Amino acid sequence: SYELTQPPSVSVSPGQTARITCSGDALPKQFANWYQQRPGQAPVVVIYKDTEKPSGIPERFSGSSSGTTATLTISGVQAEDEADYYCQSSDYMGKYPWVFGAGTKLTVL
Amino acid sequence: EVQLVESGGGVVRPGESLRLSCVASGFTFGEYGMSWVRQVPGKGLEWVSGINWNGKSTGYTDSVEGRFTISRDNAKNSLFLEMNSLRVDDTALYFCVRVGQDESNNNWFDPWGQGVLVTVSS
Numbered sequence: 451s452y453e454l455t456q457p458p459s460v461s462v463s464p465g466q467t468a469r470i471t472c473s474g475d476a477l478p479k480q481f482a483n484w485y486q487q488r489p490g491q492a493p494v495v496v497i498y499k500d501t502e503k504p505s506g507i508p509e510r511f512s513g514s515s516s517g518t519t520a521t522l523t524i525s526g527v528q529a530e531d532e533a534d535y536y537c538q539s540s541d542y543m544g545k546y547p548w549v550f551g552a553g554t555k556l557t558v559l
Numbered sequence: 560e561v562q563l564v565e566s567g568g569g570v571v572r573p574g575e576s577l578r579l580s581c582v583a584s585g586f587t588f589g590e591y592g593m594s595w596v597r598q599v600p601g602k603g604l605e606w607v608s609g610i611n612w613n614g615k616s617t618g619y620t621d622s623v624e625g626r627f628t629i630s631r632d633n634a635k636n637s638l639f640l641e642m643n644s645l646r647v648d649d650t651a652l653y654f655c656v657r658v659g660q661d662e663s664n665n666n667w668f669d670p671w672g673q674g675v676l677v678t679v680s681s
Contacts, residue, residue: 451621483667485604492654492674493604498667536604538668546618548594548606548666 452476452541454551461557468524470554472537475518480539482520484513487553488533496535497522524556532558561585563655563672570678575645579675581638581655589613589633592658594668595640597651597677605651608640609658623649645679652676 455473462468472482481500485493495504497513500520510525520539524531537551567579579595594609608619608629617629628641638655655672 481665485668487604492671493668494671495659495667495669498659498669499661499665504669534603538604538606540666545664546609547620548609548618550596550604550606553603 451547452549454482454537454539454549456535456537456551456554458552459555459557461559462527463559464529465526468527468531468556470522470524470535470537470556472520472522472539472551473518474520474539474541474549474551476541477515477518477520477539480541482513482515483538484520484522485536485538486531486533487536493536527556527558529558532556561657561670563657563670565653565655565672565675568653568675568677570680571645572681573646573679575679576641576643577645577677579640579642579653579655579677581672583636583638583655583657586657588631588636592660592666593629593631593638594656594658595629595638596654596656596668596671597649598654598674599651607653610638642677645677647679647681650677650679 484497487493500515501513534553536553562584592611595607610629626644630639652674654674656668659667
């Protein structure tokens with residue numbers, strides 16, 4: 451079955467830039483979406499279709515993709531950005547099944 | 560405001576059944592695909608099942624194929640997940656999610672409900 455690979459954890463100091471990667475063989479052809487989940491809360495989409503940002507998501511969040519790796523970048527990290535981040539995609543033309551990465555815990559030092 | 564409210568969770572024994580419901584409001588339910596995503600407490604997200612806008616296309620993750628059935632009632636703005644032959648490893652928080660989609664069939668999940676807890680234990 452298709453898999454998306456994320457680092458288990460990323461740590462940055464406030465004001466620094468955090469980069470969270472997501473690797474998958476189909477990512478050259480399929481978009482990646484990114485979700486933020488704070489403790490005790492439901493996930494929220496922060497980036498969809500590799501680079502698109504929903505309204506209400508702060509400017510410091512951005513996404514990119516190159517080859518088999520998609521990247522979520524948070525510039526000028528704030529304490530409130532400490533959360534779990536999940537990438538999500540599919541392996542063929544958006545068809546089922548849809549897959550999540552295992553998640554990355556972002557710690558703001 | 561778009562809202563998704565799940566219900567139907569609870570504690571059941573292995574082998575038993577449960578039906579989850581999700582009532583949507585704040586958008587035209589019949590125009591969107593929907594999905595269920597689950598999360599074992601303290602663990603990651605797992606996509607479980609999806610259904611297109613008219614109910615004619617459905618999909619399941621391998622571990623629930625043949626045991627779970629997703630359905631919808633557009634007249635009642637409702638999504639369902641019928642779960643049979645439940646196993647201990649089905650224990651999780653189940654989220655109802657709306658599927659955003661563009662003209663090229665790219666999909667994303669937005670928004671998410673708050674989730675309903677299903678516990679399977681002997």
